[in-house]
Amino acid sequence: MELNETLKATYRAAAENLQGSARRKFMAGIVQSLGSGGQTYCARELGWDPKTMRKGRQELESGLEFADRPSNPGRKRVEERLPNLIKDLKQILDGQSQTDATFQSQRLYTRLSVREVRIQLIDRYRYTEQELPNDEVLRQRINDLGYHLKTVKKNQPKKKIAETDAIFARLIQEHEDAREDESVLRLSMDAKAAVNIGPFSRHGKSRITVKAADHDFQPEAKITPFGIYLPDYGECFLYMASSKVTSDFIVDCLTSFWETIRSRFPKVTTLLINSDNGPEAHSRRTQLMRRLTDFADQQQLTIQLAYYPPYHSKYNPVERVWGGLEQHWNGSLLDSIDAVLAFAQSFTWRSKQPVVTLVERIYESGVKLSQKAMAQLEQRFDRLSGLEKWFVTISPIPT
Numbered sequence: 001m002e003l004n005e006t007l008k009a010t011y012r013a014a015a016e017n018l019q020g021s022a023r024r025k026f027m028a029g030i031v032q033s034l035g036s037g038g039q040t041y042c043a044r045e046l047g048w049d050p051k052t053m054r055k056g057r058q059e060l061e062s063g064l065e066f067a068d069r070p071s072n073p074g075r076k077r078v079e080e081r082l083p084n085l086i087k088d089l090k091q092i093l094d095g096q097s098q099t100d101a102t103f104q105s106q107r108l109y110t111r112l113s114v115r116e117v118r119i120q121l122i123d124r125y126r127y128t129e130q131e132l133p134n135d136e137v138l139r140q141r142i143n144d145l146g147y148h149l150k151t152v153k154k155n156q157p158k159k160k161i162a163e164t165d166a167i168f169a170r171l172i173q174e175h176e177d178a179r180e181d182e183s184v185l186r187l188s189m190d191a192k193a194a195v196n197i198g199p200f201s202r203h204g205k206s207r208i209t210v211k212a213a214d215h216d217f218q219p220e221a222k223i224t225p226f227g228i229y230l231p232d233y234g235e236c237f238l239y240m241a242s243s244k245v246t247s248d249f250i251v252d253c254l255t256s257f258w259e260t261i262r263s264r265f266p267k268v269t270t271l272l273i274n275s276d277n278g279p280e281a282h283s284r285r286t287q288l289m290r291r292l293t294d295f296a297d298q299q300q301l302t303i304q305l306a307y308y309p310p311y312h313s314k315y316n317p318v319e320r321v322w323g324g325l326e327q328h329w330n331g332s333l334l335d336s337i338d339a340v341l342a343f344a345q346s347f348t349w350r351s352k353q354p355v356v357t358l359v360e361r362i363y364e365s366g367v368k369l370s371q372k373a374m375a376q377l378e379q380r381f382d383r384l385s386g387l388e389k390w391f392v393t394i395s396p397i398p399t
Helices: 005-017 020-034 038-045 050-062 085-094 114-125 135-144 164-180 247-264 286-299 318-329 337-346 371-378
Strands: 097-099 108-110 184-191 195-197 221-230 235-241 270-275 302-307 355-359 381-383 391-394
Touching: 005 020, 020 038, 020 050, 038 050, 085 114, 085 135, 085 164, 097 318, 114 135, 164 184, 164 270, 164 302, 184 247, 184 318, 195 337, 221 247, 221 318, 221 337, 235 247, 235 337, 247 286, 247 355, 286 302, 286 371, 286 391, 318 337, 337 355
Parallel strands: 184 270, 235 355, 270 302
Antiparallel strands: 097 108, 184 221, 195 221, 221 235, 302 391, 381 391
């Protein structure tokens, strides 16, 4: 017996509308009506499962019904039991994870073990040991979020100062406070290594043939990208410097950035600035601190400087942008300033394109204040006791 297309559609719809034993018996009845070879025919033409049809035939012949399994068997996934777990994991790991130091990938490497993550979940977010999943499940969720452990190296000297753990603990607290306070805007800023302009290989891969010079001769020019990144918004502002990155350049970029976005953040009265403690940006740099103080007074903003400890600059969120940018333009020739700008403008980070600005002004290096002038200026600063170099607050003089 052959079924026409109308009957096939009718039988499929009827089977889909039935459940459990009634569905199986219906399918078995159709098979019996087709006679010999009916089960093979229904499996091929109607897409029915042979096991289900055999089970229905047994129910018809015995008059007994098999018990159906519950519709949602097994334990719930940890995300269903603990809906805030993934968000809390991100908040713990994000501030203590660094980008790939070579910028050859966008991987993040965390300094925390699974055991330490479990302890912080209990201490900071009031989870109990009983409700948290085992270490293997936590490890899987951490890996799924894109955080990885670094390979252990033999005889690797520890580059860590005594204050490192205290600095990270304070950074975590300040980031959480900023996230909950709409009057505080957190930003991350830093400069990338200078880019040589010329027909030089960037060691990337391309789908088209790109020929580079067989030797890296003297570059035609150099461009230094400087980035200001908003970690909570995924927005990036890139300033391409044709001169050295000095304290004056940094504050000029900060001023341009704030004038661009200030209308979007009318409630913001404080800028929390994450940076590394590099030579042009550390809190003892006299010209930088003078310019930041002037900026605070002019804009009537409180400036909170929060630095990452030495040898941990790759934990600064803006460094992750540099990894993405390197992957974007590697494999191409950056043989002109226009090419650098074009690649930077076509780059996307967190599905957003950066605001790219070319800064052609030449900045003079070596500008600094006298010891007497710096001593007077120091009275304006509120340095955190015990971590004076790493956490500084500059309050504006009210107009």
